[in-house]
Amino acid sequence: MALHPEGREPAGSVADDAAELHRAGTLAGAGRAAPALLDERGRPLRDLRISVTDRCNFRCSYCMPREVFGPGFKFLPAAEILSFEEIARISRAAVQLGVRKLRITGGEPLLRRDLAELVTQLPHGRGLDIALTTNGSLLSNHARALAQAGLSRVTVSLDSLDDAVFKRMNDADVPVSRVLAGIDAALAAGLAVKVNAVIRRGVNDAGLLDLARHFKGTPITLRLIEFMDVGNSNGWDLTDVVSAKEMLERIGAELPLRPLEALYTGEVARRYRYSDGSGELGVIASVTQPFCGDCSRARLSAQGSLYTCLFAGRGHDLRAALRGGIDDEGLLALLTRIWRGRNDAYSEQRGQPLVKLGRPRKIEMSYIGG
Numbered sequence: 498m499a500l501h502p503e504g505r506e507p508a509g510s511v512a513d514d515a516a517e518l519h520r521a522g523t524l525a526g527a528g529r530a531a532p533a534l535l536d537e538r539g540r541p542l543r544d545l546r547i548s549v550t551d552r553c554n555f556r557c558s559y560c561m562p563r564e565v566f567g568p569g570f571k572f573l574p575a576a577e578i579l580s581f582e583e584i585a586r587i588s589r590a591a592v593q594l595g596v597r598k599l600r601i602t603g604g605e606p607l608l609r610r611d612l613a614e615l616v617t618q619l620p621h622g623r624g625l626d627i628a629l630t631t632n633g634s635l636l637s638n639h640a641r642a643l644a645q646a647g648l649s650r651v652t653v654s655l656d657s658l659d660d661a662v663f664k665r666m667n668d669a670d671v672p673v674s675r676v677l678a679g680i681d682a683a684l685a686a687g688l689a690v691k692v693n694a695v696i697r698r699g700v701n702d703a704g705l706l707d708l709a710r711h712f713k714g715t716p717i718t719l720r721l722i723e724f725m726d727v728g729n730s731n732g733w734d735l736t737d738v739v740s741a742k743e744m745l746e747r748i749g750a751e752l753p754l755r756p757l758e759a760l761y762t763g764e765v766a767r768r769y770r771y772s773d774g775s776g777e778l779g780v781i782a783s784v785t786q787p788f789c790g791d792c793s794r795a796r797l798s799a800q801g802s803l804y805t806c807l808f809a810g811r812g813h814d815l816r817a818a819l820r821g822g823i824d825d826e827g828l829l830a831l832l833t834r835i836w837r838g839r840n841d842a843y844s845e846q847r848g849q850p851l852v853k854l855g856r857p858r859k860i861e862m863s864y865i866g867g
């Protein structure tokens with residue numbers, strides 16, 4: 498069985514445990530609850546993020562800066578990327594082990610041809626949520642097919658409503674109107690929509706209130722994200738981070754907000770309601786208020802490595818296992834072993850040098866998605 502050297506051997510027979518989880522998973526379908534698969538810190542596996550491509554049509558400086566991801570950059574050849582069948586197989590196994598949410602991401606996932614076909618092949622039902630994160634620039638063309646294929650919802654990244662600021666950030670000359678048209682198409686197709694904005698001091702923080710005003714009173718929840726130190730190429734500096742606290746104060750001064758209870762353990766965004774009852778706003782404070790303690794997310798890279806943290810340096814090579822002929826029971830055992838050996842809590846340890854933590858360079862966000 499192929500397990501990356503980073504993976505640790507848990508005590509006991511993993512194959513037996515996986516078989517037990519597998520049987521329980523089958524029973525769960527008949528009304529019995531499966532025992533939770535927990536990592537070393539007692540966190541369950543609930544959420545699988547699936548990157549379907551390492552390519553993107555944007556060159557956001559905080560994610561895929563053109564200096565690094567320019568014309569000479571070598572993206573993955575097609576043969577190295579997981580097929581839809583391979584992704585669907587891993588997803589089915591993950592769902593048997595407790596995953597309740599599958600999120601398709603990238604790179605820009607809508608660059609992957611026939612993406613709706615992948616949605617069709619993913620497991621459905623039993624309360625499973627299938628979501629997509631996209632920059633929205635191609636969404637108008639795909640929203641209806643994705644909804645018909647069974648997508649539940651979409652998160653659109655939109656960092657500014659000011660064309661000049663937005664174009665400077667995406668570095669691909671894409672206007673705001675194209676993304677707003679994508680959002681409209683998603684709503685018209687019946688998809689639930691959230692909008693994510695990464696806020697970077699001195700770059701787009703002056704537009705915070707414009708964003709809040711624009712989405713207030715609509716069915717769309719805006720979520721403001723603290724600029725994170727993902728990957729190794731975005732020139733991150735703590736002084737560029739606008740804290741969630743500051744964002745809430747700046748918006749709340751004009752549009753009063755009240756905190757809401759979390760809907761479930763492990764919810765990434767802290768939720769607020771406008772005091773006049775006109776909708777919600779979320780903040781994702783992964784830098785100033787890390788939420789590693791509740792993190793139930795695993796991330797599958799486009800080339801089929803499973804990462805147990807957004808800031809991980811190494812993944813576990815599932816593609817080699819699949820292409821080496823692993824059977825379904827073996828795949829469950831492998832995933833079980835990886836999750837049980839998980840101990841990551843990077844955001845809580847931020848500030849300690851990676852060398853001191855004994856970790857290699859971090860994976861780039863474009864390989865494993867947000």
Ligand code: SAM
Pocket residue numbers: 553559560602603604605606630631632633652653654693694695722723724725726727731862863866867
């Ligand atoms: N291309 C798609 C998109 O734009 O949404 C999916 C991939 S993108 C990597 C996923 C999310 O990660 C986006 O919302 C993006 O803004 C966010 N992101 C990328 N780099 C980030 C950073 N350094 N800090 C915070 N969020 C980041």
